[in-house]
Amino acid sequence: MNIAKILAGWILPAALAFIAPLAQAATPTPARAQAGEEVFYHLFLRSFRDADGDRIGDLKGLTEKLDYLRDLGVTSLLLTPLQPSPFYHNYFATDFETIEPKYGTMDDYFAFVRAAHVRGLKVYLDQEIQYVAEGHPWWTQSLGKPQAEFADYLLWRDPQHNEAEPFLNQARWEGYDGRWIGIAMVDMNRPAVKRYFEKTLLFWADPHGDGSGRDGVDGFRIDHMMDDLDNKGLAKNLFAGFWTPIFKALKARRPGFRIIAEQSDWGYGQDWLARGNADLVFAFPLRGALTKLDKREIVEALRKTAEITPAGKGQIVFLENHDTDRFMSLIGGDSARARAGAALALLLKGEPLLYYGQELGMRGVTRKGTMSDSAHIPLREAMRWNADLDAPGSAIWYKSDKPWWNQRYNRSGDGVSVQEEGQAGSLHAWYRQLLALRRTRPELRNGTQRIVCGDDSPVICVLRESGAARSLLLVNLGTTTAKPDLDATLAGATWTDLLDGGMVDAAQLRLQPLAVRVLGTP
Structure with missing residues (x-):
């Protein structure tokens, strides 16, 4: 499916959906947060909220919970990838232009974006476009066919195109369901590839192509951003040759559009902010210090972070994300340490990020002894809406007879849910109080x-x-x-x-x- 077909199937019904509201007096849409003053909520869509009963988190489920997120005090939603992929986490796509069917339709997607914007919430999409998974047409149509239309969109190890250049030199990677799936590197220096991704990313940012950004996202997170992809010397100078021109095109079309880089080395990110022209990076060294609650390390990280961050650029301050062990597990469930860490992460200079369920004290630690993507399921367990883990809406897509379910961290009646955390003095109430304070005090925002x-x-x-x-x-x-x-x-x-x-x-x-x-x- 191409972008033209997507728009042809969406614009007419979407336009009709707008007619009725326009005939009535509309409530003014709240202003979205200014750059530098955002509070991000990072959610793993598959695990967030299920609306159709299949136990898989979806766009309608997320849309149903936007009021919860707004009332919590966040300003911006950062979603893990939505594109189809044979992997449950939806990194390594097989199509960059559509939505994973289990998450919903393009109509569901645009309805979500509109609903978020009506509430004054920004939307950021995670993009990993440096690789494709087995099943992508660029791979299937070019395997053994060097003259195929998209044969040069990937890097190959042989002239006959029998072996694609693999991600991290491993031909296949194990999924949690036992399948072994190939991942290939994209030839990001190929002019046609650059044109394709500029067009595709502009679509997600500005679906109508008129610069309005209505129904478009407000920024991207670039996963695993590198100047020399996988340090192989096969796709080099990507900061200047690939990323910067695309970022300029996005911002020319959508002034105020923001780029978050996940720096591949998990360092301070200076090069990504300077040569990479990203707006934000993740404060990984500070995160390491905060999770230890070690004053010396925190002060050192704060000083170094301030020293390397160029004027007009920023750092995202966080305690956990979809790749890191949950903070509550790292501190042994100590509520006092949880409150101290939250105060530092939310009130220090930078733009804070909460990982879904962090405000409840959800737990989870990476499984050891496997390279399968099942290793990170404990960090991505279902968002706890109810005391009963099996209640309708719970996105327990990973329920099985496997260790990631039998040894799960979150269990019914454990006190870690929105239903159980609603009382005064809870961790959830503490997060709401801190975020409300940040919202009312300009010095805590900027x-x-x-x-x-x-x-x-x-x-x-x-x-x-x-x-x-x-x-x-x-x-x-x-x-x-x-x-x-x-x-x-x-x-x-x-x-x-x-x-x-x-x-x-x-x-x-x-x-x-x-x-x-x-x-x-x-």
């Missing part, structure tokens, strides 16, 4: 940042400022009660407690281990 406690103190003290507005984040990462090591100016200032209310004498303040205080100017 202010400067300064570490104001000495390195020898167990209390990390971070001052955020924007004009006259000031907030002071204090977290005791030590094991004993401690006094913040503030200078006389800060200790003697007039502060209010932004979380619990009331005036605070900072000079007399003492924090219990893992206690969090957020002070602000009145």
